[in-house]
Amino acid sequence: MSAAGEKVVAAAPAQAAEFEAVPVGKRCRRILSMDEEAMNRAIHTDFGLDPMTFLPDMDVLDNGMFDRVLDAVEAYDPGAVTAADVRRVLDADVVEPADFGVLVAPAAAPFLEEMAERARAERVRWFGTNIQFFTPLYLANYCENRCVYCGFNCESGIHRARLNEEQTIAELDAIAATGQEEILLLTGEDPVTSDVDYIARACELAAERFKNVGIEVYPANVADYARLREAGADFVTVFQETYDPSRYAKLHVRGRKRIMPYRFEAQERALKGGMRGVAFAPLLGLSEFRHDALACALHAYYVSRAYPHAEISFSCPRLRPAPGAVTPNGPHVTEAQLLQVICAYRIFMPFAGITVSSRESARFRDHVATITATKVSAGVSTGIGEHTHQEEEGDDQFEIDDSRTLAQMCKAMRGMGLEPVMNDHVLV
Amino acid sequence: MADIKAQTSANAALAADTWTLGGKEFSSRFILGSGKFRLDVVKAAVEDAGAQIVTLAVRRANTNQEDSILDSIPEGVTLLPNTSGARTAEEAVRIARLARELGCGDFVKVEVIRDARYLLPDNAETVRATDMLASEGFTVLPYMYPDLNVARDLVSAGAAAVMPLGAPIGSNRGLVTRDFIRILIEEIDLPVIVDAGIGRPSQACEAMEMGAAAVMANTAVATAGNIPLMARAFGDAVRAGRAGFLAGPGRVLDGMGEASSPLTGFLEEEAR
Known part of the structure; x- marks a missing residue:
């Protein structure tokens, strides 16, 4: 992870080498300043913006939530979920965040009626x-x-x-x-x-x-x-x-x-x-x-x-x-x-x-x-x-x-x- | 005959057992919530439970809908509008004023909730809201987490009763906070109304036996298979629990039976 304040360069073609950016979490950056004309050109050009780089006029929260969610999704393997996993999750009173993926996996499909019953009760x-x-x-x-x-x-x-x-x-x-x-x-x-x-x-x-x-x-x-x-x-x-x-x-x-x-x-x-x-x-x-x-x-x-x-x-x-x-x-x-x-x-x-x-x-x-x-x-x-x-x-x-x-x-x-x-x- | 005399005295005890809120006298000690009902069964539920007070969410009554919740509540029933949706004392005050404008009277159940998951009340904001509303002439019934110091603050703020939760709203888990509600019943001179979490008639009965002034339920009745029957069961359970409290329960022994004076039997009667 880059240290706070370290300068990096935006990766998209329209921005490359043009504007300095600082890191935001693991995946994102924020361009510090950019003149309006260049910004509008980038906005209205196909692939003109880097999808992970905030523009200077955008609020940035930088609280780690984006990385946290994307990390969890990257680690998710629906095919690895078993019927026993589904049984365990459905038998628990509270579904933990780590277990949500179990309920939307292919292995949970045969439990759909039971899921619907529990959903209706809630x-x-x-x-x-x-x-x-x-x-x-x-x-x-x-x-x-x-x-x-x-x-x-x-x-x-x-x-x-x-x-x-x-x-x-x-x-x-x-x-x-x-x-x-x-x-x-x-x-x-x-x-x-x-x-x-x-x-x-x-x-x-x-x-x-x-x-x-x-x-x-x-x-x-x-x-x-x-x-x-x-x-x-x-x-x-x-x-x-x-x-x-x-x-x-x-x-x-x-x-x-x-x-x-x-x-x-x-x-x-x-x-x-x-x-x-x-x-x-x-x-x-x-x-x-x-x-x-x-x-x-x-x-x-x-x-x-x-x-x-x-x-x-x-x-x-x-x-x-x-x-x-x-x-x-x-x-x-x-x-x-x-x-x-x-x-x-x-x-x-x-x-x-x-x-x-x-x-x-x-x-x-x-x-x-x-x-x-x-x-x-x-x-x-x-x-x-x-x-x-x-x-x-x-x-x-x-x-x-x-x-x-x-x-x-x-x-x-x-x-x-x-x-x-x-x-x-x-x-x- | 002794039996008839005893029965007459029991009936008289129950008939004399009324309670008062905001200058109104009530004989029923079961308060029904209306939030989760189909409108066509609200009336039946109120009548079968014998409820004289029905709560309703102001936000739900805030409608131009022809068949609104207000129309489904039988006449003669005292409305207890609640401030659900309020996250601060100021918001609760605004909602209470709206209740007045909607013709819901001067009773208000204060709910200030900043927690969407368990709907636990914010005690500090609730005390503030109670203070503001009492000074505007409302009969204020605050929904609260059973904390003795807060209950005392609510008394000072001008509450007409306190409404501690038995368990989180809608959880049907029963008297999870039993021991703390018992402390409120002992220490607070206002009516203590157990609100939220009561899932079964037996739990309502237990709360009444402990000395609660009344019990409120909504989800437990609204989600029953046979709503009017469950409403009646709650009404009966509350009456039974109240009668048990009034009768003064006999002692319950922890272990085996006990001799009449195991420790002091050695004393001999002294000559005068």
Whole structure:
């Protein structure tokens, strides 16, 4: 390990020999200073950024968590897990972090029914029969990143749009009229077109109409999260996509998102900025899903240890086809494997919220809600301006499977013995 | 007949056994939580348990939903809104004020929790919140970790009762903190209400036998196979435990039987 303050040189082509950087932990670096023009050139060039090097304007926490999670994932060998290991872990009262990998290994697949039983018992103990609803509102689909699997990526020829204030109000009102009380505001990741001021204003407008406002936008610095918290948002979702560094670098070609550890530390920065809770997720199917599930579980676990007051949540997306995006040749994740991962999250962190995406089928979501999930979206549209069918619609980020309205979802959930809850939150 | 006379006296003892909180008199000593229920069974559970006080999370009541939790609680029941979601005393105060605005009355159960995993209460913030809310005229029932010094501070801060946990919320582990709750019952003059962790009717009964003023449960009832039946079992267990306490339990001997005066039998009656 390099001594603190030792100078190293950034490795990426656009930065090589140009900018001095200091080490951050075992794997990362931070560029000390860089003129704005050079930084913008690097951001907007394919492979222009080094995935492990923070830019000078990025907050750096440097607390070892990134290395700790990646070390554990590197040491993980799912094939080495035996049925006896699974038995031992399922017989224990508490699942240790070192044992999470056992629950998502192939050897645990034959135990899926037993895992589901235990997950359901924990779900009922912590959340009763309550099921919460929310709807995402896509504010803008401009994006500076080039992520090869995503419909919003900057090279895809989709229709771009950003709601103005009047359109935002119309969309919020249309959603509120359906009875929703929780909203998740999303943007593509373009901090210029959708700057913090723009998002903060949308949060204010949303907070006037909804009891509960979450955001899923580009990773930001602590001060920006504090600003958005002040504007009325108090829950932050950031998908890490994959925790495999080499895969991450291949899939995220351009834009600030390419810098993996900055994304990794987003949840902690959000909590430091005063947010009540944070959500974590790999996009399963981008890389080895067992490794990604383990990394995500450990990431959430270590954050919960460092911020014991924080509300922790998992999202469980699988890769789905999107217009303008290339589907990578990652291994397909089956429904049974997805359920195994979701049950493992519940057994490992029984108190955590779990959200199941509308990418999944109605049949899958209805059943998973009774076993382990605590929150589902309803009345979902992933395009821009679609709740009011405004003229200048932007294209969708991905294809959804479950397009049921809120009323239909409530009825279905009651049919499964669950109690629909529109809000379980007071913003304080 | 002696039997009938004895029975009449037992009934009279139970009928006279009421307790008071915030100027309201209650005969039931079972408090039901409503957090984990399906709304259509809350009413049945309240009625079967004979509960006169029902807690509800303000955050859950903070809704425009047509069939809200508030509508499912039978009339005549005293609401005990809780401040769950608060992480500081100031947040608890804001949530309590919201409860008042929502029409939940002046009772408030203070929950200040900075721990998402075990939901253990923050005693120091709880004392601060109790002080602030009592001065605003609330009837304050603080949820606390059973610590005698903190309980005394809560008394000084103006609490109407103290609510020590039996075990972590939702754990159904029973009276894990038994010995410390016993100390509170001995030392604190306010009602001691055992809250959280009670998993079975027998555990509720034991808490009442020890002299607790009341017992609260939620998860144990809400997650039962037959909710109304479990609600009734808890109601009965609390009544039985209370009756046992009032009756004054006979001594329980540690070992074998004992002679009537093994040590002092040598004394001879002195001549007057």
